[in-house]
Amino acid sequence: MSAEFEIVSPLPGAAFGATVRLAKSIAEELPNGLPKTLADAGGLLLIPGLNQIAAEPELLLRLSRLFGPEIEDYRYLLTSQHLVHESVPEIFLVTNMVANYRPPPLRPEPPLTADGKFPVQYPQRKGWHTDQSYRRPPPDISLFFAVNPVARERGQTLFASGTLAYDALPAALKAKVENLQGLHAQPGTGRGRSDAEAGKTPRPFSPHERSQPQPVARTHPVTGKKALYLCERSQMDWFDGPFVGLQPGPYGDGARLLDELMSHYTRPEFIYVHEWTQGDVLVWDNRCLVHTATWYDADKEQRMMWRTTVRGNPGAIYAGEEKSWVPRKEPVTA
Numbered sequence: 001m002s003a004e005f006e007i008v009s010p011l012p013g014a015a016f017g018a019t020v021r022l023a024k025s026i027a028e029e030l031p032n033g034l035p036k037t038l039a040d041a042g043g044l045l046l047i048p049g050l051n052q053i054a055a056e057p058e059l060l061l062r063l064s065r066l067f068g069p070e071i072e073d074y075r076y077l078l079t080s081q082h083l084v085h086e087s088v089p090e091i092f093l094v095t096n097m098v099a100n101y102r103p104p105p106l107r108p109e110p111p112l113t114a115d116g117k118f119p120v121q122y123p124q125r126k127g128w129h130t131d132q133s134y135r136r137p138p139p140d141i142s143l144f145f146a147v148n149p150v151a152r153e154r155g156q157t158l159f160a161s162g163t164l165a166y167d168a169l170p171a172a173l174k175a176k177v178e179n180l181q182g183l184h185a186q187p188g189t190g191r192g193r194s195d196a197e198a199g200k201t202p203r204p205f206s207p208h209e210r211s212q213p214q215p216v217a218r219t220h221p222v223t224g225k226k227a228l229y230l231c232e233r234s235q236m237d238w239f240d241g242p243f244v245g246l247q248p249g250p251y252g253d254g255a256r257l258l259d260e261l262m263s264h265y266t267r268p269e270f271i272y273v274h275e276w277t278q279g280d281v282l283v284w285d286n287r288c289l290v291h292t293a294t295w296y297d298a299d300k301e302q303r304m305m306w307r308t309t310v311r312g313n314p315g316a317i318y319a320g321e322e323k324s325w326v327p328r329k330e331p332v333t334a
């Protein structure tokens with residue numbers, strides 16, 4: 001127990017993460033020790049009881065600023081302005097409570113594992129990603145606040161620890177990923193696995209939309225630990241990737257390796273399943289975790305979650321790089 005908060009680690013049912021109970025309201029005092037606690041806990045913090053943010057959204061921004069110098073402003077470079085908070089443009093709305101919302105993920109097929117358990121492992125559970133990995137430099141941390149979550153057992157967020165998964169890799173796989181780069185694609189650019197499986201020809205993309213290489217074994221800039229850094233179906237490039245230098249496409253050597261790595265990454269012992277309660281804030285480190293969401297009934301239930309994205313400390317390998325996603329005046333190329 002510090003003066004600022006009480007820490008219970010790990011998170012229930014998981015081998016990583018921590019629950020943090022703040023001693024004071026964040027309007028009164030910002031808990032400056034949180035970034036260290038996040039790193040010590042393997043990149044995932046649950047801070048319950050922050051209901052105050054719903055009435056004072058600016059507080060989520062103040063909390064986010066503890067974790068890094070730059071908070072993404074969603075007024076820029078996003079076409080879906082209806083998904084941006086009306087008074088705090090650093091808040092992105094993950095919701096079905098607006099027109100043209102992004103539909104929730106599908107349920108796994110089959111819905112349960114062979115032994116009747118809740119499926120977490122890829123490929124039965126899909127959608128595993130780390131936020132904005134198609135950008136260089138990629139972001140550091142995301143904060144997610146539950147304004148109006150849906151009932152339990154739906155609309156959950158699942159996390160897998162890339163640090164635990166990397167440490168447990170068999171030696172041969174560890175050697176294989178040591179200098180390997182994944183090619184990450186921006187969803188919507190037509191480079192996803194289902195596009196490739198359907199035999200589509202990807203559209204030309206503007207330079208700022210290009211798929212970006214990222215290390216598969218990524219060294220965390222704060223802890224120095226290596227973590228698996230990888231996504232799957234819609235956030236890898238299945239035309240030129242998923243890996244640089246391996247046979248490309250959805251049926252090649254690269255695809256086989258990705259399936260093997262993602263299945264390992266999401267083994268149940270590396271997972272935390274979060275059931276949301278109104279007022280929860282989750283803080284996660286995109287440099288060492290992947291996450292995915294689960295289904296809810298968007299026709300019958302209403303869900304409103306607020307997200308901020310923090311960047312500024314991606315690690316030495318990105319030093320001096322310009323932001324890959326900012327459009328410059330270049331011609332469109334194929």
Ligand SMILES: [Fe+2]
Pocket residue numbers: 129130131291
């Ligand atoms: Fe995400």
